[in-house]
Amino acid sequence: MDKKVILISIDGMRPDGVQKCGNPFVEELKKISSYTFNARTVEPSVTLPCHMSLFHSVTPSRHGILTNTYVPQVRPINGLFERVSQSGGTCAFFYGWEPLRDVARPGSLKWANYTNAYTEDSSDTVLTDACIDIIKRHKPDFVFLYMVETDEKGGHDNGWMTDAYLGYVSTALSNAKRVYDLFGDEYTIIITADHGGHDRSHGSLLDEDMTIPQFYIGKDFEKGKVLEGVSILDTTPTIAKVMGIIPEQDWEGKPII
Ligand SMILES: [Zn+2]
Numbered sequence: 281m282d283k284k285v286i287l288i289s290i291d292g293m294r295p296d297g298v299q300k301c302g303n304p305f306v307e308e309l310k311k312i313s314s315y316t317f318n319a320r321t322v323e324p325s326v327t328l329p330c331h332m333s334l335f336h337s338v339t340p341s342r343h344g345i346l347t348n349t350y351v352p353q354v355r356p357i358n359g360l361f362e363r364v365s366q367s368g369g370t371c372a373f374f375y376g377w378e379p380l381r382d383v384a385r386p387g388s389l390k391w392a393n394y395t396n397a398y399t400e401d402s403s404d405t406v407l408t409d410a411c412i413d414i415i416k417r418h419k420p421d422f423v424f425l426y427m428v429e430t431d432e433k434g435g436h437d438n439g440w441m442t443d444a445y446l447g448y449v450s451t452a453l454s455n456a457k458r459v460y461d462l463f464g465d466e467y468t469i470i471i472t473a474d475h476g477g478h479d480r481s482h483g484s485l486l487d488e489d490m491t492i493p494q495f496y497i498g499k500d501f502e503k504g505k506v507l508e509g510v511s512i513l514d515t516t517p518t519i520a521k522v523m524g525i526i527p528e529q530d531w532e533g534k535p536i537i
Pocket of ligand 1: 328
């Protein structure tokens with residue numbers, strides 16, 4: 281592995297939610313990262329299809345997962361977890377929504393932690409604590425931290441862009457800052473959302489649902505650079521390039537570096 285990477289996905293985090301949540305880390309992020317408030321996710325703008333596209337760099341029409349219910353791929357493509365483990369790297373996965381487990385095939389993870397967002401208060405923070413502990417002790421090559429309270433308790437329970445929603449976005453970004461402060465020197469860190477949201481829902485082709493923020497922090501990424509034309513399909517090819525992993529031929533996105 282050339283470099284180690286931490287990918288942080290904050291579910292349903294809208295770009296204007298990042299800018300309006302009031303967390304001071306946002307201004308720091310704009311200085312330390314190559315970033316965009318205008319990246320595009322895939323249709324349908326729903327959690328499992330979007331994360332499958334994020335990790336497999338193809339649209340849902342190719343990977344075949346069109347709802348939040350996983351079905352095995354008819355023409356299987358190796359995703360990022362598989363390529364990292366096949367290349368001799370180690371992967372860790374921390375998540376607050378159980379169906380997301382299927383984005384990694386069996387055998388590709390060394391560490392995983394599922395913490396249910398509705399049975400554990402502040403699950404995003406609890407998961408971040410667990411993630412930090414594993415990174416400190418084991419230094420996995422690839423770490424995926426997925427926070428869901430923004431979407432479930434913020435957007436769906438209260439509405440996108442409400443004060444409650446913005447509070448969850450701010451908390452998630454504070455968790456991301458803790459990871460950055462501890463491991464920003466050792467790891468490339470990428471922060472993304474899977475989709476946005478409107479009213480108390482998402483899944484449509486509305487810009488509010490389809491537009492996501494992304495921040496790329498590390499030696500390969502120019503600080504303060506505003507990125508244009510980025511797709512969620514580009515995330516995994518970019519991570520593979522940073523880590524020095526040969527990409528899967530079927531991946532359709534392009535590295536942003
Ligand atoms: Zn989602």
